Amino acid sequence: MAQGRERDEVHNVALGASLSVRWVQGFPKQNVHFVNDSTICYPSGNFVIFINIETKKRTVLQCMNGIVGVVATNIPYEVVAFSDRRLRPLIYIYNFPGLTRRTKLKGNVLLDYTLLSFSYCGTYLASYSSLPEFELALWNWESGVILCRKSQPGVDVSQMTFNPMNWRQLCLSSPSAVTVWAIERSNQEHYLKAKSVKLPLEDGSFFNETDVIFPQSLPKDPIYGPVLPVSAIAGLVGEEAETFRPKDDLYSLLHPTMHCWTPTSDLYIGCEEGHLLMVNGETLKVTVLNKIEDGSPRVERNLISPVTMVYQKGGVLASGIDGFVYSLLIKDTNYKVEDFLEVERPVEHLMFSPSYRLLLIQTDKGSIFIYTFGEEPTFEKVLEACDGKFQATDFITPGNEFCMTLTQSGEVCVWGIEDGACVSRVYLNIQATVLACSPSSLSAAVGTEDGRVHFLDVRDVESPHEVHKAFLSESPVQHLLYDQRGMYVLVGTSEGHIFVINAKPSSLFEILGFIEMGKGILQISTVSPLETDIVEVMVLSPLPETRRSRLEIFSLPKILPEVSANFADERGRLRDEFIHKFVYETEHTLSSAVLNLYSNRIYGFCNQVPYICSYLLPEKEHSGVHILKPYQKIQSKQYGPGMLSLSPHGLWLITIAKCGILCIRDIHTLEAFTRCRSHSHQGRGIQSVRISMDGQSILVNGRDDNTLVNLRWRRFGGILANDILEYSQQLTTYLKTIMDEENDYLSIARRESLDLESESEHAVTENMQLSTDSSQEELVKVGNIEEIPWIQQKSQEAIKNEVKLFSNKRKEIKRGIKALAKTVLGMMEENEAVDDIAKLEQQEFGLDLEELERLRNENEQEVEKIRKDVEMQNLAKRYLAEIIKEECWNSMAVKGRALKCFHIPYVVENFPMKERTDEELKELKRVLQQKKIETECLKLRKEIVEVQSAITLVKKHHEEEDEEEEEDGTVKDTSLPNYMLGSLSTDFRVHASLLSSQLELHSREEKINQIILLKDIIYKVKTAFNSEFDAAYKQKEIEIARVKEKNVRIKEIILDLQLEESVWQPEFEDCEKPERTLVVESSEISAQRHIKPWQKAKTDLLVTREMERLLLTRGPDSRRRALMDMMGGVLEVKKEDILRMVIPQPPFMVKPDALWSEEERKLFKEYEKKVKELNEERDKYRKSLETEMKKLQNSIQEGTQNFDEHLKRLFERRVKAEMVVNQEELKINNLIFSLLLDEEISSRETFLNNYLARKQEERNQTTEAIRKSREDLDTYKEHYDNLLAEDKVLDRSFKKEFSEIPSHQVDILYKLFKRRPRIHKHKIHAETTSLVPFGERPGSGKLNKDAFAQLMKAMDDLDSTNNMPEGLDTSVWEHFCMTRRAKVENEQKVKQKAAGLIEMVAFLRRRTEDDEKVQHEIEKVFHELILLQEEKVKFQLNLTIQILLKQGQVELENFQLMLDYSDAILINKIIIEDLNSVIRTQGQKKVASMMESKEVHKGIFQIEWEHKKMEMEMEDLNQKAWDIQMLFFSRDRQKYLNEPNYETLIAIQIGIMEQTIAVLDKTHKKNVENCKKLLKKLRRYSNQKDIANYTLSCNLREELVAVSERKDICNAMGSKLTCEKISKERYENMMRQQKLTKISKQQADQISILQAEVERLRMKTFPALVQM
DSSP states (O other), rough: OOOOOOOOOOOOOOOTEEEEEEEEEEEOSSOOOOTTEEEEEEEEEEEEEEEEETOOOOEEEEOOOSSSSEEEEEEEEEEEEEEEEESSSSEEEEEETTTTTTEEEOOSHHHHEEEEOOOOSEEEEEEEEETTTTTEEEEEEETTEEEEEEEEOOOOOOOOEEEETEEEEEEEESSSOOEEEEEEETTTEEEEEEEEEEOOBTSSSOOOOOOOSSSOOOHHHTTTTTOOOOOHTTTOGGGGGGGGOOOGGOOOOOOOEEEOOTTOOOEEEEEEESOOOEEEETOOEEEEEEEEEEESOOOSOOOOSSSEEETTTTTTEEOSSSSSEEEEEETTTEEEEEEEEEOSSOEEEEEEESSSSSEEEEETTSSSSEESSSSOOOOEEOOOOOOSSSEEEETTOOOOEEEEEETTTTEEEETTTOOOOOOEEEEOOOOOOOOOOOOSSSEEEEEEETSEEEEEEOSSTTTTTEEEEEESSOOOOOEEETTTTEEEEEEEEESSSEEEEEEGGGTOOOOOEEEEEOOOEEEEEOOOTTTSEEEEEEEEEEETTTEEEEEEEEEEEETTTTTHHBBBBBSSSOOOHHHOOEEEEEOEEEEEEEEEEEEEEEEEEESSEEEEEEEEESEEEEEEEEOOOOOOOOOOOOSSOOOEEOTTOOOOEEEOOOOEEEEETTTTTEEEEEEESOOGGGGGEEEEEEOOOOSEEEEESSSSEEHHHEEEEEEEOHHHHHHHHHHHHHHHHHHHHHHHHHHHHHHHHHHHHHHHHHHHEEEEEEHHOOOTTTGGGGGGOSSSSSOOOHHHHHHHHHHHHHHHHHHHHHHHHHHHHHHHHHHHHHHHHHHHHSSSTTTGGGGGGGGOHHHHHHHHHHHHHHHHHHHHHHHHHHHHHHHHHHHHIIIIIITTEOOOOOOEEEESSSSSEEEOOOOOHHHHHHHHHHHHHHHHHHHHHHHHHHHHHHSSSHHHHHHHHHHHTTTHHHHHHHHHHHHHHHHHTSSSGGGGGGOTTTTGGGGGGOOOOHHHHHHHHHHHHHHHEEEHHHHHHHHHHHHHHHHHHHHHHHHHHHHHHHHHHHHOOOOOOOOOTTSSSGGGSOOOOGGGGSSSOOOOOHHHHHHHHHHHHHHHHHHHHHHHOOHHHHHHHHHHTOOOOOOOOGGOOOOOOGGGGGOGGGGOOOHHHHHHHHHHHHHHHHHHHHHHHHHHHHHHHHHHHHHHHHHHHHHHHHHHHHHHHHHHHHHHHHHHHHHHHHHHHHHHHHHHHHHHHHHHHHHHHHHHHHHHHHHHHHHHHHHHHHHHHHHHHHHHHHHHHHHTTTHTTTSSSSSHHHHHHHHHHOOOOOOOOOOOOOOHHHHHHSSOOOOOHHHHHHHHOOOOOOHHHHTTTGGGTTTTHHHHHHHHHHHHHHHHHHHHHHHHHHHHHHHHHHHHHHHHHHHHHHHHHHHHHHHHHHHHHHHHHHHHOOOOOOOOTOOOOOSSOOGGTTOOOOTTOOHHHHHHHHHHHHHHHHHHHHHHHHHHHHHHHHHHHHHHHHHHHHHHHHHHHHHHHHHHHHOOOOOHHHHHHOOOTTHHHHHHHHHHHHHHHHHHHHHHHHHHHHHHHHHHHHHHHHHHHHHHHHHHHHHHHHHHHHHHHHHHHHHHHTOOOOHHHHHHHHHHHHHHHHHHHHHHHHHHHHHHHHHHHHHHHHHHHHHOOOOO
16 A cells, blocks of 8 residues: 655654554545546545545555645646645645655645635646635645735635636635636736625525615705715724625525536536526626426425536536436526436535546445446446444454444444455444454444443354344443453443453353442453453543542452352342452542553553553452552653553553554553554544454544544564464464354354343233232332343342242231221221310321421422522512612602692693713713803903994993893893794793804704703703692692591581581592502402411410500599490580480370379470470581581582692693603704714715725725736736747748758758648547537646647657758758757747737736726715715705794695695696796796896995995094194193103103102001001900900809809799789780680671571572462
8 A cells, every 4th residue: 555755754662663554444524536537535534545446446645744634636637635634734735646745835824724626727726724814825736836815704615616618717605605716817926806796686586786885876865964875874984884784685695505617617506595597707697597397296306405516518417415416407598407316315426537437426424426427327336434433443353354343323344454345234223332342252242322232243244143132221331341361241331330241152141240330431451361260350430529540450250150140149239259349549530541461550541641650459458449659650642531452462552542643562661662643633533442363453443533544563573573473372272162162152142042032021021010009019010011121120030039038027017007007097086086175186196207207398398499489589570670660760860750630630740850960960060161151252252342342432331330231131132032942941941041053053062062951951841840740749738638637527517417428538549659559558469468377476465465455554444334324425515416415205205195294294395395496406507517518518629629720730831841842852853863964974984085095005006016017018028029039030040041052952941941740639539528518628837848748759750861851961951950949949939928928918908907997986986075075064054943933834735725626627737837937937037127126226225325424434524623623732732842851851750759659658668567566555455355354254154153043042932922923824814715705706796697697598498478
């Protein structure tokens, strides 16, 4: 097998031994590629596998730097490119079939390459990287340089292909976009230019995409300002604004899945939605192809989205997810779907061979099929992939011919050791975990996820089959291991059980027992030397709580199958004392550990530190846990958790780890004598390793890369080989007899195992129930169908035996329990019949108090749990309620409430208000201060202007006197009228003087300040109304209190009059007192309150004490009973009691009238008189009560109606306040809208400036590119002209060079000089021509070189002497041949230069077009900026103002006035338009004449004004002349004019005045000194007086104390006269009596008036009997 030359040499330590790869078994996860017509390749793990389709021979190329990334092939050059997946990956180019490295490409990619693609023509390679670069790079892979690169951040690409007909086009597709990149070349410079394909919508339709940067269809809005693009509204100013679209404008486009090129450079694109698109390669115009349905629809099949697609003549081949390959026949814009081929699984990749004779089909599983075209098409399977990744592998004994692999889905494959060919495979259809092959028989064991172990017969490797199945437990099998001699199978489960099974088929794989270990078993290691009769087993498990590892070692004797019943208990557990179990712990956590061959040393791979340690086992037996300390310690030089395993002869220690390196170490020194990198850390390293019995083959299985590598020794010999070969011979000799015997049993094992299974199932399904009352019998109840694990069977059998053993005892206990229960029931019945005092509680009859306590505790726990859940729910609700309350109630400075009228359905609400924040107040203060400063500045400016005028000089004194009045006047002048203010805020006494005029709000700061002031006005308006609302609220409270007070009297009157009237009592509703909703009253709770026992007891105690206190305070009640019996409970009869008074009848009235005496008749008359008087009094009192009740009711009615009227006015005030608030908010909204529009305009302007800067930078780049291209073109053209001139010189100088020979020979030679050989092209077979759709493709550099070489070869034929003319000298002929060859070579150079020149001219033209395009964009941006500036200025000047209009000033629309068109006449529109045009013309003429007249009048007024001005100037000059004439000429002026030395005289006078001032100053200082002295004397005198006053005040305080003491003594002795007290009391009594007399007279007058009124009213009700 060929390997790469650059592979690192392995480390040779002992005898120069090293490992090499024999074969690699892996299956493709990426696309498979053709290298040539007969070879395919694909990556697997660290290898690239090549398969010859015809011979099925495999070749492997290993990547030494880790796992292979992406692969690409170049068929013309027969090279393979692949990348590795390390940090800063590289791309390697290898030749095929030599597999020698041609070059290594190193770029700037940090993480990984995702796509590689070769161009068909030329030495170009395209690569695409993943994050973070997302870089597309174009390489010249021959020279190993990057020609150009382009980054597109965040764009993942799924497919990348070159155009087969044009290497200058490269298509990149992703699930959301398709981009065609154009590669432009100018001499040695290369450029990448992208063009995106505009995909249709999901339904296949197209939509018109508007220009986002310069939209042309934006509406014009003359009212609300300019309408800007969406990006400006969103505030975007960067590059994201160029592609920004709102959510509503985003439509779902088609999702491409695959694309392919056509010979016409068009693209076919398959979409996820089922559409097929055709894209023009030049214009990128997209056409949706129409599907033509045939008459017979496919049953249950539909090609929804092509997963892969390849082009063929007349259409494409596509595959979906249904396992079919379809042929799409395309004609024009239609296509027809036909079935082409059916595959067993979904097809993931299709690819044609270079000759288009073979079609490669790759399934999702990784299988590869080849379809061969021809007269008799063939369809064969090249590679059949396994179902899932390799889970485990092992050698079939003796390990020199076959090995086995196991996948997770239960597929077992047998492979040949030499060539890696698949011999057979069997599907178990289980979730498999582990695999192991038996050393003592040709059998294998497979562990599963459901706890089963399947045993396979592999005697016939071409047809392995299952012979036995053991159901151990329900936990997954994680470990499966045979000992070295194949006596036992050790099965480890996830629960920590290790089952011991007899590995010999002769015992039908009997289960001998199990051992309990800790959960999470890491590894099981066995030692079974040939010279001993025991098997030593070591189990490694972790101890995470102590950060240690536990090692448990036990022994299994050879005779265990014979005495297993004694070694295990009834439940199948092997006894520790029989298996000699010892427990050890290590100081470090181990990921793996093995026991050496002599059972005296343990080797462990540390988990946390990179070390391999050896531990010596103690020679003496011990009990408990023994701590092992490292005996030998060596650095592993492998990172990640590792695994250890021993070679069969026990002298090699094999280590594997996450790094993917396999090391074989000497067991004594632990030094590695060979290393091999078979896998990499990117695939999480090596999962398992197996070594054959003779040590010649090593199987290494990767963890995640699904690659199985077979390693063999290279340069292997000497002591290393002798030791293991000698041990292998001994073990083979020992096992030969055993294997012969056991293999014979495998033929009958399947039938016997099936019989045993049927018997066991029958035994399991028997009814094991012995008694329905037994709790233990419930444990052995099983279903009649379910299969029971062996461990449960043993447990049930043990329970069954225990039930049989203790059945009599159980019956006796049951009888006793029944008798006891009968006795207790009798006692309970007897207890029910006794008195309550002697009755026992129900719980006292419980016998099982512990069970009762347990049930009670469980009940309490459940209640506590429910209570906690309810408390948490209530807590969450309370938290939510607190948040709502804090947000909507507590945070409100003014709570929202309403007021309702008493009689009218009017409701008035206040304005809920929050407290203004400190920031708002600070901002308001700043604005107010700024406005005040501005006002003061304006006032000062006016004053300055007025001071400069002549008029203000006259009125200056008056202004100083009336300064305050002027300030008030200025405030009034600055205030705006309501109609210009735009609101009625002044009606609420809110000053708006600081507000700016709506016509002056131009700048942003002014608008913001205006908004702050408007918010302050709103706040003040709301505050003013809320104050009125609070006053009304208090008034209603007072009114309700008055009504309640009067209702008390009305209720008394109704009670006295015994009327059945209801009293109207107004109350506040919840909307008026909203705080009541936050308090839950007891009456609102419908559920019964839970009262705890201690609370109930406390309440009863308090009630008892309160009753005792009342009884004590009341005392004897004899007085109260006497008062109730004698006087009805009152001492004095009140007026209100008249209605209840009854005059008792005399006792003689019971007798007849005839028996009455005279005295009794008198008494009867007195009784009747008293009754009549009482009735009269009752009538009078009743009428007075009725009058009083009506008066009270009228008073209540009047008061409530007055309040309703006041509330109506308040309601109107509320409407007006709301109107003001809405008006101010409307102004705020208009200002905010203007600010927002201003920001949008600024954003748009910033974006345009940024866009202009980017375009200018791009223009600079294009200009620089044009300049450079022109320089290169000029240089290149100069070289081309030189070559062309040289060619012409050669042509012209031909005859001169051969002037010595005759002319006729010169003519012959010149004809031969012009003659060129014909190059014979290779004829392509007609069959190949008919299959290959692309035909002859453009020539590449290699083809040009080959053509030139053929031309030179043909020139050799022309240069032969056979073509030499007769009579020509040989030397002349040779010189002629050299000249002709130089001419041909020069012509070839001229052709190459001409092609390059054309290419450079085209490149320059494209750069010029790009420059013109950028220049056009810049001009467009300038134009847009100018328009935007105009719009901005217009917007800033065209302000939106709010004006208040009176009713009747708003003009309604026509349709609101006239809606009846019954008498309308339909006339032509042209008549109205003509009439309107005439009216408009006449109106314009009238306006023109009026303007002319206006101008004339204006001229007249101007002339009159100038005339008046001249008259006034004349009057001023006359007045000045008169003033000059009348000027007063004083003596000083005369002196000034007459005195020659006037200045000297003035200086003398000034000197005299200065001397006088100095004398006055000196005198003043003397007076000041005298005053200071006098002041000091006065201060001294004042201090003396203060001291004297202080002394007098102290004396006065003492005197006052003495006086007060004397006064108290006099008061105590009663010195005041008694007569004075008596006179004062009499005087007070007299005054009180006079006052009461006056009051009684007034009341008597009122009563008389009322009685008269009552009499008058009563008389009005009686009929008047007037005598006629």
